[in-house]
Amino acid sequence: MSDKKDDINLDEEGGESTVTPQxxxxxxxxxxxxxxxxxxxxxxxxxxxxxxxxxxxxxxxxxxxxxxMPDSESPQRTQVEHLEYLKFDDAFRQQLIDGRMIQLKLALGYKSKDKTLQTELSQIIPEMRDIIIKQLSRLRSDYFLDENALDRLEEDLLKQINRIVNSGKVERIYFQEYTLM
CATH class of the missing domain: 1.20.1070 (Rhopdopsin 7-helix transmembrane proteins)
Structure with missing residues (x-):
């Protein structure tokens, strides 16, 4: 009964009862x-x-x-023009400044079907050998410790050889053999 008193409040004046929601x-x-x-x-x-x-x-x-779909990260390959080569018969064996020896076998690449350049290169082989030997004799063995050493050597040799060439130019130098002793 006391529970009902809490739920129902009687208003003494009006006698109304209000129910509070549970x-x-x-x-x-x-x-x-x-x-x-x-x-x-x-x-x-x-x-x-x-x-x-x-x-x-x-x-x-x-x-x-x-x-x-083409891969956006890989560049489109252009058509490669194949070069003709002039191979030096003998390898270059040269002592470096610090006493170590280097042995290189090279081939010169030039544009194909350039007969005048081919003739000129075959005539100036002794001069090109002289340039290569002098360039190698100025280097130290630590020059070749860097992974880009052969690329730098190729650039230097190309500049010097192309200075003495009159008709055309040598495009690349290919290292067929490389030994540092």
Whole structure:
């Protein structure tokens, strides 16, 4: 009976009774509601991203596979012009400044079908050998410790050899043999 007194208040003046609503627990606790909301949002995002992926794949001209599309990181190869070569018969064996020995076997590359240059190069072989020997004799063995040493040597030799060539130019120097002793 004391429970009913708490629920029903009688107003002495008017005789009206008011009922205070009881506080009932919700159907779902707030924690479960939050979990369901987060789960629904995640599922919605997955569905939207799946739909966007399908639309993008259908819109691309290659079917979205990407196998036919060129790789943006790899540059397009241009057609390579193959060179003709003048090979030195003997290897260059030269003592460096610090006493170590180097042995190089070289070939000079020039544009194909340039007969005048080919003739000129075959005539100036002794001069080119002299240039190469002098250049090697100025170097130390630590020059070749760097991984770009042969590239630098090629550039230096190309500059010096092309100074004495009158018709055309030597495009590349190929190292066929390289030994540092």
């Amino acid at each position: 506080k009932k627990g919700g159907f779902l606790s707030p924690f479960i509601v939050k979990i369901l909301t987060i789960t629904a949002a995640a599922i919605g995002m997955i569905i939207i991203s799946f739909i966007v992926a399908i639309v993008v794949m259908k819109a691309s001209p290659t079917g979205g596979g990407g196998a036919n």
